Amino acid sequence: MKRRELLTGVKGKATFEPHIASPGVARFTNALLRTQENQEVRFYDDLIRGKQVVVNFMYAECHGACPMVTSTLIKAYQALKPRMGRDVFFYSITVKPETDTPEALKHYAKTRRADLPGWLFLTGDAYDIETIRFRLFGMYHPGFDLDSAMHAGTLRIINDATNCWTTVEAFASLKTILKHISWADPPKSYAERWAESIARQELINKEVKRYGYRRFA
Amino acid sequence: MPSKKAKHRKVVGKKKSDRTISRRDVLKIGAAAGAVTVLAPSMLTSRKAFASGDPAEPVICATAPANSPPTTPFRDTFTAPFPAIPQDLYPAPTKARNESGGEAERADHQRWDDFLPDIEYELEARASTHTFHSDYSPSYIWGFNGKYPAPTVLNIYEHPTIVRFRNNLPLTTTTFGRNEITIHLHNGHHGSESDGFAGDFFGTGFWKDNHYVNVYAGYDAIPPEGDAKEAMHSFWFHDHRAAFTANNNYLGLNGMFLVYDSKDPGHEFNTPGSLRLPCYYGITDFPLILTDKIFCATANGRTELFNAVGGAAPGGDKWIVNGKIQPKLTVRRRKYRFRILNTGPAKTYDLTLIKPDGSVGTMTVVATDANFLEHPIPVDAGANAGNSNSTTAPIVAGGLRVSVAERYDVIIDFAQFPHGSKVYLKENAPQFVGVASPVTLPTGLAIENVLMQFNVVNREPWFPADTPAIPSTLCTYPTLPATDNSFEWQFVRDPVGTVPRLFKINGLAFDAAVPVHSIVQGQTEEWLLNNNVGGSAWVHPVHIHFEEFRVLKRFVNGVEVPVPPLMTGRKDVMRLEAGQGALIKMQFRDFLGRYLIHCHNMNHEDAFMMVRWDIVPDALALRESQQLMLAHRREEEERLAEVAREERRLRKEEVS
């Protein structure tokens, strides 16, 4: 990736202003992280503010869930390509910053074909990363929160411009993942939602006609 | 159509043939001219997008307060929510979706002609304010018709109903609520298009008609009104939006829904078949709608519900009954009925009646989850202390344990207390109060444990006289047919060492598009609900939509234990503590489509512990459905395998 692309993608002006109720730095922290390009970024100001993001936790040597999640994210990336790096961003944050240097993450991203504009692999101070993990994924339950493996299979979806947070299981089907990401999209006009509703109704009618009841529509 | 149904049509529902051409028909004509897509949105945008009287969005506290602001105990009076008022809907309800009228997408109402709607309501979800305590400012809420709790729908069996749920929630909000809704009537027996399926949510500006047929289950087998032994009375309705159910319910989108019949007629006169239980709504028969919330004094001097995006719904430090914190109720020296409902989002209540001398009083349970028990079960600390509904030791001797979404109808006889007595309902877990009790409490009772206060007074001559003794037999249960099929549902949080470690059912997270199990209509199944997988350490109050079940067996860590008395009745929520299981039996009659089984801890439910099951018309459809499920699973497995292969290849490359 060209450095310029990365800069416009990451440090470019946020597409939208933060929502009035955005918890901002108080929740997200403004921790200093490093990208796979060894570029310094501030977590809230540069990565979250006014953007729609999908965040997951991983580490390069993870043989279990991480490759699966990365592979799913690549597919989601392709589907969201026109928006990637403009108003939608993917952030994969390592839970093992002591071994995952920017170079190690760059290598991981490259070999998995995930070194794409609008998708950052991030490392930083272990304490900061733990804090971010708690703030983004915390269930306020020690059984969940003290176990760093706990959130490896969950994608956190946040739109700071609409203050919408949601989540999806990273092992879910691509269709489900894209649907959940869309739940954080900027609000649609009534006309747009009306058109979607008509399209869904057509699917429902088709199924009911064929099977006598609704199946997958 | 068989003649019995044709005949039945006269009994159930009014004919709408007297209605002249409906607005929908007019619009259809427009559609025929190709005008609909142009006409409809403009028509709808001209309607106000949301109520002009919407309150300002609240200033939400950034971080959770240490505790809610203090409240004076017993300052507010406990009341029943107002009944919803029937009305003539316009445009008139239709079998098919009224697209041009602005209805959200749905399949046609099933069995519309069998159950033509007789009574119509409109409940509009919108932003509003509610005063939870007179020491507080009004707080920003989302409520049906702007009310928390929602207006109570009072219905009668054999009168099919349409409730038009209109979504006028704000387009953007500072709360963690989601302005898309799908309303479930828990636990109604009706078509899946009216069941508030979690994936069928609709956004601001749309509305949807839910068709509640108000007949007993078994309608096809026992016309004209179904099997009266299947009678249910205390329902509730609430938002079921996938992944946001806890949030939207915390903000207030739920209410009570009662259906009366000859046994439970909504009055106390000596009419044929009546059990003559306390039954005057809001006078001698009260819903007791429980929830817990935490409040925060905001920068602009108001008291708002604390809620923060991106977390589970917060656990409260204020116990709220019918929308009020620690309220009082004046009761006459006679029997009263309380329909206890726990609306969550997550807390369990252990309730005890405390007499003026500090000892435990008796509450007589007459119904569990909307179904009368065959015989009433008294709950107290004395001879009946064993009547717990937990297979582990009860937390409080004599306590009534109420999990999220469970309903318990209890009778309390206040005639035993002299005029001027104060009786208390105690919750075992303390709340934050912050103000001393204005009255001396019974020995051993702390103000933090008081849910509400009853002030007992002599009955005035005009007040309804006491009802007769509670009958020793309330009903007889239907005989369940032979089992056609068995299925196991495992409620698991993936164990340590595996990922992703979410709350799941049978290893699956909620997916609106795929059923996990299918049943041929009319069959009877035994389901094992199992919370004994992977060393579970969690409590899951499991809810099954559509019909009531019976508990055949209970297990603790795989060993069969007796079914506790309060679980011997018909139910629709099964509390499973860690290591517990239950074998239940249930029928699937009269309707088709998609329904849900899920944990009713709404935070677990939103963290994916919910799956879809289907009722299909016949064996052929069942085979097709199973093949589709298999194909879907195979596809997923192949996807996983492919990535694993690719990863192995990459690792090998790196090593070499």
Ligand SMILES: [Cu+2]
């Ligand atoms: Cu649960």
